[in-house]
Amino acid sequence: MRTYIQDAFKKEGKIEINGWVHDSRDLGKIRFLVLRDITGRIQVTAVKDEIDKGLFNKIDSIPRESVIKVMGKIKKSKQAPGGKEIIPEKIEIIASAEKNLPIDVSDHSKTELPKRLDYRFLDLHREKIQAIFKIQSTIAQSFREHFLKKGFIEFQPPSIIASASEGGTELFPAQYFEKKAFLAQSPQLYKQMAACALEKVFTITPVWRAEKHNTTRHLNECRQMDIEIAFVNQIDVMKEVEEVVKFIVEQVIKKNKKELEILKVKLKIPKAKYLSYEETIKLLNVEHGEDLSPENERELDKKFPDTIVFVHSWPCSIKPFYIMPKDCKENAELSEGFDAIYKGLEITSGGQRIHIPELLEKRLNAKGLAPENFKYYIDSFRYGAPPHGGWSIGLERFTHALLGLDNVREACMFPRDRDRLTP
Numbered sequence: 060m061r062t063y064i065q066d067a068f069k070k071e072g073k074i075e076i077n078g079w080v081h082d083s084r085d086l087g088k089i090r091f092l093v094l095r096d097i098t099g100r101i102q103v104t105a106v107k108d109e110i111d112k113g114l115f116n117k118i119d120s121i122p123r124e125s126v127i128k129v130m131g132k133i134k135k136s137k138q139a140p141g142g143k144e145i146i147p148e149k150i151e152i153i154a155s156a157e158k159n160l161p162i163d164v165s166d167h168s169k170t171e172l173p174k175r176l177d178y179r180f181l182d183l184h185r186e187k188i189q190a191i192f193k194i195q196s197t198i199a200q201s202f203r204e205h206f207l208k209k210g211f212i213e214f215q216p217p218s219i220i221a222s223a224s225e226g227g228t229e230l231f232p233a234q235y236f237e238k239k240a241f242l243a244q245s246p247q248l249y250k251q252m253a254a255c256a257l258e259k260v261f262t263i264t265p266v267w268r269a270e271k272h273n274t275t276r277h278l279n280e281c282r283q284m285d286i287e288i289a290f291v292n293q294i295d296v297m298k299e300v301e302e303v304v305k306f307i308v309e310q311v312i313k314k315n316k317k318e319l320e321i322l323k324v325k326l327k328i329p330k331a332k333y334l335s336y337e338e339t340i341k342l343l344n345v346e347h348g349e350d351l352s353p354e355n356e357r358e359l360d361k362k363f364p365d366t367i368v369f370v371h372s373w374p375c376s377i378k379p380f381y382i383m384p385k386d387c388k389e390n391a392e393l394s395e396g397f398d399a400i401y402k403g404l405e406i407t408s409g410g411q412r413i414h415i416p417e418l419l420e421k422r423l424n425a426k427g428l429a430p431e432n433f434k435y436y437i438d439s440f441r442y443g444a445p446p447h448g449g450w451s452i453g454l455e456r457f458t459h460a461l462l463g464l465d466n467v468r469e470a471c472m473f474p475r476d477r478d479r480l481t482p
Contacts, residue, residue: 065098067133068143074133076101076145077153079184080125083118090118094129094145097189102144103129104136110147117150124164124184126154172466179473179482190318191470194311195458199263201310202284202452205303211259211286216246218265222432229269242267245451246285247381248436251412254287255444261286263454273477275466276353276404278455280475287449293395293410296448297369300399300407301331304367311461324462329401330366336373336393350377351398351405360403371397371410380426381419383411383448389421395448404460409450416440 067074081095092103105118121127131147162170162178164185175182182188203213219235220243230241246264253260262285269279286299308328311319319326340347342362343355351359351370359368375384375394384391396410413419416437420430430437458470468474473482 063098064094064096064101067101067145068141070133072132073130074145075128075130077126077128080121080123080127080156082123083121085119090115092118092121092129092147094127095184095186099141101141102136102139103131103147103150104139104144105147114147114150118147121150121152122156122158124156124160124181125152126156127152172468176468176474176479177482183472186321188469190315190321191458191462191464192472193318194315194322194462195454195470197311197314198307198458198461199282199284199454201307202263202303203261204310205306206259206261206286209259211261212253212257214250214253214257214260214262216243216249216253216262216264218243231267231269244268246283247451248433250285250287250449251381251447252436252439254289254447254449255414255439258289259286260288271477275468276456276459278467278471278474278476281456281471282454283451284454284457285449285451287412287447289445289447291411291446291448293371293397293448296409296411296450297333297371297397297399300369300409300450300452301367304399304401304406305329307457308461322462326461327365330363331369332363332366333369333371336370339370348374348376351400353403356400356405357403359400366401367406368400369397370400373397375422378410380422380428381412383413383446384418384422387415387418389418397450399450401457402460402463404456406457406460407450407452409448411446411448414440414444414446 062074062076064076064078067076076094078094078096081093081100084091088107090105094101094103105115107115128151129145129147130149131145133143133145135142136144160181162175162181164181166186168185219233219240221240230244233240233242243266245266246262250260250262264283265280266283267280288296305328308326312326343358345351345355372393373396374392378394378396382394382396385393385395394410398405398408413422419437423430423433455467455470459467464470
């Protein structure tokens with residue numbers, strides 16, 4: 060059974076540890092090597108006259124980021140970080156790294172993000188980057204745990220679709236045998252059909268959007284955390300957002316104290332503020348019928364810090380075709396749709412869906428979309444479909460917002476954007 064570094068601090072006597080060479084120092088008669096694994100770091104200390112000469116010389120020649128096995132004795136040391144160090148008896152080089160690393164992998168890397176992403180496999184060696192993805196793992200795990208406890212059923216939607224899920228043309232085409240297909244831009248239509256039978260469903264799934272943007276807030280491939288519920292309106296599903304975000308933040312605070320310290324992030328469990336669209340545009344001096352800009356979202360965060368701000372009852376003209384008009388009326392100006400803004404970013408949008416086939420056809424026509432392209436979707440509501448609603452939170456965007464990262468690409472292990480397809 061392998062011994063991890065965090066466990067090594069609890070041991071005495073002989074020990075064997077695998078890891079990466081994080082750093083080394085030569086002070087003449089004493090040479091230090093810092094060994095790192097996913098759980099932490101430990102100092103390896105070699106005194107010239109107390110160990111084998113060949114081993115002493117070897118320590119200074121091992122390139123940084125090489126993978127090694129250290130066998131020796133662990134002992135207490137007031138000077139060593141963590142209060143213990145390893146006195147080596149044997150060091151085995153498992154995989155030697157090239158001496159000239161292409162990027163700076165130190166704790167205070169000065170390498171620019173684009174080049175770091177070119178060598179992401181090496182950038183992942185950095186403690187800060189590992190901290191981001193440990194927290195992201197907690198986010199996804201907490202999302203799943205929260206809804207499983209509430210009796211939701213996890214389902215897996217298709218990633219290859221026949222037509223747009225949300226309208227528009229921002230899809231990546233794919234050749235599917237003799238047919239034209241697309242990479243899914245959303246699980247939207249499928250989770251609605253699932254909820255109309257299974258009542259409470261959720262998924263964490265990849266999606267692709269072919270929009271030609273190049274901002275710090277957008278990716279062309281991302282992971283979405285989606286839910287859909289039967290017999291609800293927009294108020295009900297907003298409450299679901301509030302509950303799960305509070306739970307996720309609570310779990311990150313509880314499980315990722317070390318990572319939050321590394322990233323210098325202080326979190327509070329957020330409050331919630333509910334504003335209608337009309338109230339919001341008056342507050343921000345936005346023209347009626349306009350969407351909220353990134354600047355508007357940041358302004359809401361300044362007015363309501365550490366708060367999930369729900370902007371609800373948007374105009375139908377701004378929302379997708381499947382969002383229900385108020386009171387199920389065809390000519391209603393306002394919808395049962397909402398956005399949620401947290402830490403200056405829109406983290407989700409959603410609302411009550413249209414479950415009435417005739418109304419859905421009219422809304423598609425109003426949006427300039429052909430109902431015949433959505434026949435299978437519309438037909439799914441002809442055989443006993445209840446009112447239902449839901450939303451979607453982008454995993455990378457939520458991580459971006461929660462940790463105050465400069466760029467959403469920092470929150471994606473191997474990002475895909477307009478210019479990047481590798482690694």
